Amino acid sequence: MFSMIESFRSALQSIRAHSFRSFLTSLGIIIGVASVIAVVSILQGLSASISDNFKGLGANSLSVRAETSFAEAMQGKENILSLTDYETIVAHVDDVSDVSPYFMPFSMSAAVRYGSQSTVTRVMAVTEAYQQAQQVEPQQGRFLRKSDDQSRRRVCFIGAEVRKKLKLVDNPVGTFIEIGGEWFKIIGVGEEKGEMMGMNKDDYVLMPFSVGTAIAGNSAKLNIGISLTVNDIEQLEAVQARLTNLLRTAHHLKPGQPNDFKVQTAKEMSDMFEGMISTLTLVVGGIVSISLLVGGIGIMNIMLVSVTERTREIGICKALGAQRHHILLQFLIEATTLSLLGGLVGLGVGYAIGFGVSKIIPEFPSAVVPWWAILMALGFSSLVGIVFGIMPAAKAANLNPIDALRYE
Incomplete structure (x- = not known):
């Protein structure tokens, strides 16, 4: 435990001693996390707004509309719902109103x-x-x-x-x-x-x-x-099924033939839009996450430079009895701390960007940062620090103390 605390203190001291270089090193992580959080907050705010709007329709509402497949549209065909379909629903479907x-x-x-x-x-x-x-x-x-x-x-x-x-x-x-x-x-x-x-x-x-x-x-x-x-909301699915069967019969559709209409609940429409938003969030979030990889490579390069600069220091530590895992831990914690601090700054910057964009666009819903996005940003930042800090830390830990002391 003492070794962990001492390694963390040493890491902070090193970061403070080279503050401007540490900032530039973390810049890639800051930009990456800020981009992800900004995109996620804007899209999740839009998703929350869509959910609220569909809740206003009522959980027990249904909508019926004609649906024409792409293949049918290419053939010049258009499916319709007629007044006869409306009259059929009124005459044969119970437990509904309005x-x-x-x-x-x-x-x-x-x-x-x-x-x-x-x-x-x-x-x-x-x-x-x-x-x-x-x-x-x-x-x-x-x-x-x-x-x-x-x-x-x-x-x-x-x-x-x-x-x-x-x-x-x-x-x-x-x-x-x-x-x-x-x-x-x-x-x-x-x-x-x-x-x-x-x-x-x-x-x-x-x-x-x-x-x-x-x-x-x-x-x-x-x-x-x-x-x-x-x-009765308990009968929602049953009524939906009856409507589907009734319209299939009225439209003379054979078993296995696709419906030429769509019966949807407010929840299904909400889920459809939320699914589209979630997919878009993953795709765009994945694209902007590439900058996190670039930031990780930057951390690895600077840590390798840091190992070279502190070769004599490493040699002195080993000569005084420091074990291999002590050196490994020290440099690994320094890389992780650097990356995690960048993640925290990026989190704040990303939310500020998302909030600012949502306010600039008229009538756009407010940005929302879900808890999983915060955990993902901080967790991924730490992971980047660990993954890209292993090589410099291993290089420092494997130095021969005599060669390190003679290094100029």
């Missing part, structure tokens, strides 16, 4: 105008049930009602971002705006939800489903999505 079809009557986006201001945004036709299924809450006014749908009223519910882009008053309820060449009256504005993966969740316009079908024209070819809520 079943809401939705689609985009103007394809992906539409021009929205108010006076001299205009913007392009997502416009969706939805039913009253969409509010509960997607957890949409009005900040001003009200949401779409069943009576709006039945009477085909030209009314709309807008997101907070649309209000900002069109420079509407704080409470624009009752204002008329032009959507795709048609005039609509604003009856409500949604609460702000921010951004997710670069997409503003407040940039949308909702209109009654029947109005959307009238604008789209041929309702037989509508490709809709369906959102719904399972009444």
Whole structure:
């Protein structure tokens, strides 16, 4: 134990005696660890934000949408979910509520105008049930009602971002705006939800489903999505299985034939995005970790120089009775300490970079440094010091005391 403490004290003394050289030696480790921590903190912050956003949908929510494989798309085929599928689900699936079809009557986006201001945004036709299924809450006014749908009223519910882009008053309820060449009256504005993966969740316009079908024209070819809520969360998987079997039968799919639709829970969608983020974290983290290897080589080179400089000192220590393992331990602890200090500095610098980047980018989630990233950074730094410190330490330990004392 005394030998360990003395070796650590000697290592710190040597690092302090050559402070600038020690800093330059650790620079590779600092840059490597800072790069890894910065990347991990930014991506993990994004992952945490995605999880929070999907939690807002409710653990018992389901979404159904058409899915076209790459091979089918290359053949010019597009699978769709029709109004008949929606009616089939309503008629045959129990234990569900807030079943809401939705689609985009103007394809992906539409021009929205108010006076001299205009913007392009997502416009969706939805039913009253969409509010509960997607957890949409009005900040001003009200949401779409069943009576709006039945009477085909030209009314709309807008997101907070649309209000900002069109420079509407704080409470624009009752204002008329032009959507795709048609005039609509604003009856409500949604609460702000921010951004997710670069997409503003407040940039949308909702209109009654029947109005959307009238604008789209041929309702037989509508490709809709369906959102719904399972009444009992314990029955979530059972309802998901029933939906899958029902739609396979309705689409005349044979056993072994892949589904032309997707039934997903909010958790599955969250897991999918988190899996993508985790893979990206590993790939990018692995690439920037190469700089740790460069830093390790730098430590080995400087430690070899240090052994050469202290050859006479090593000879004196051996002549006074120091054993081989004492010398080995001293230089190994010095290399590890140098690397670990670089790791600690890199950890702080990396978090500062991640935090700074997340604040510079508008609406980007805050950086998050998970505990495993901290352990990985410090553990890998120590490992680099041990691995690249073995050769210089072994060289010092194997010196012949007489040759070392005669060294000039």
